[in-house]
């Protein structure tokens with residue numbers, strides 16, 4: 382697994398970690414059945430079982446107050462890992478400690494100090510106003526009336542909950558519901574947050590609002606946060622360190638910047654042309670990523686950016702030219718495409 386030096390230096394020792402994970406593994410045994418009645422009968426007589434290795438020997442340590450992005454393609458093992466960290470699933474193998482406790486024991490103190498928010502699952506009661514679910518949580522977590530009011534005021538400042546708390550949850554928009562879900566999950570002021578796709582399906586403004594809320598909560602309460610998101614903007618806005626998991630294995634643990642640099646052996650030259658140029662013509666300067674009308678994006682080796690840009694400016698009529706790092710999602714996408722996990726496993 383690849384570790385960037387900066388993160389290795391910053392990494393917590395197991396004893397001092399808010400979250401300590403070592404050799405964590407989860408295997409699911411899946412019952413497989415052919416479709417149809419015949420399949421059901423066959424499976425009744427002879428059960429076909431298959432083992433899915435969802436998480437394979439994952440290890441990392443997080444310091445208290447650290448906010449880490451947990452990335453990986455679909456089915457990589459992110460949700461399974463978060464469920465093990467929050468005690469919803471028993472690990473098949475390995476050690477997990479969250480604030481010194483073993484999640485699978487689901488001890489009272491442990492449950493009071495964590496929260497798991499899953500963007501795709503809802504915890505609020507569907508037919509009741511969100512406020513009713515908040516009151517249920519107030520009772521469950523034994524939050525005093527004064528603390529409850531104070532927390533509601535704080536959350537309202539960032540999330541603007543005013544007009545929506547008394548509406549039936551099923552009548553809320555997705556964004557409004559997500560704001561309430563987050564607030565309800567954090568009412569008891571947990572010290573550790575597992576956020577699984579908290580912004581999924583939300584528009585850009587609402588994503589910003591949720592991000593702002595998470596940032597504010599993290600800085601106000603020094604909470605440790607693990608965040609999964611398919612929106613890289615969430616991760617780049619909130620996390621300096623990222624963990625990348627692929628096919629159940631941790632393939633990168635380090636600074637976001639160093640991953641961008643590692644994957645970014647290329648840069649993008651974006652040009653606005655003054656007159657149309659053919660695709661073939663542009664390939665002389667690099668690999669043409671897009672060409673739409675007079676706008677083109679060309680990927681060039683990092684070391685040759687200056688030379689290629691100056692050639693472009695000399696040869697063609699250019700109205701505007703900018704040089705940019707490729708977006709981090711394309712860097713990560715490229716890493717997976719190149720079969721990087723196999724390659725990185727060999728990296729000491």
Ligand SMILES: Nc1ncnc2c1ncn2[C@@H]1O[C@H](COP(=O)(O)OP(=O)(O)OP(=O)(O)O)[C@@H](O)[C@H]1O
Pocket residue numbers: 409410411433434435453454455456457458459460461462
């Ligand atoms: N309850 C289950 N029983 C059997 N297999 C499961 C179960 N839950 C997850 N899996 C399998 O484990 C693997 C990891 O799934 P997981 O949900 O952890 O991935 P993920 O990284 O969260 O994916 P996504 O980004 O799509 O949510 C997948 O192959 C999935 O099919």
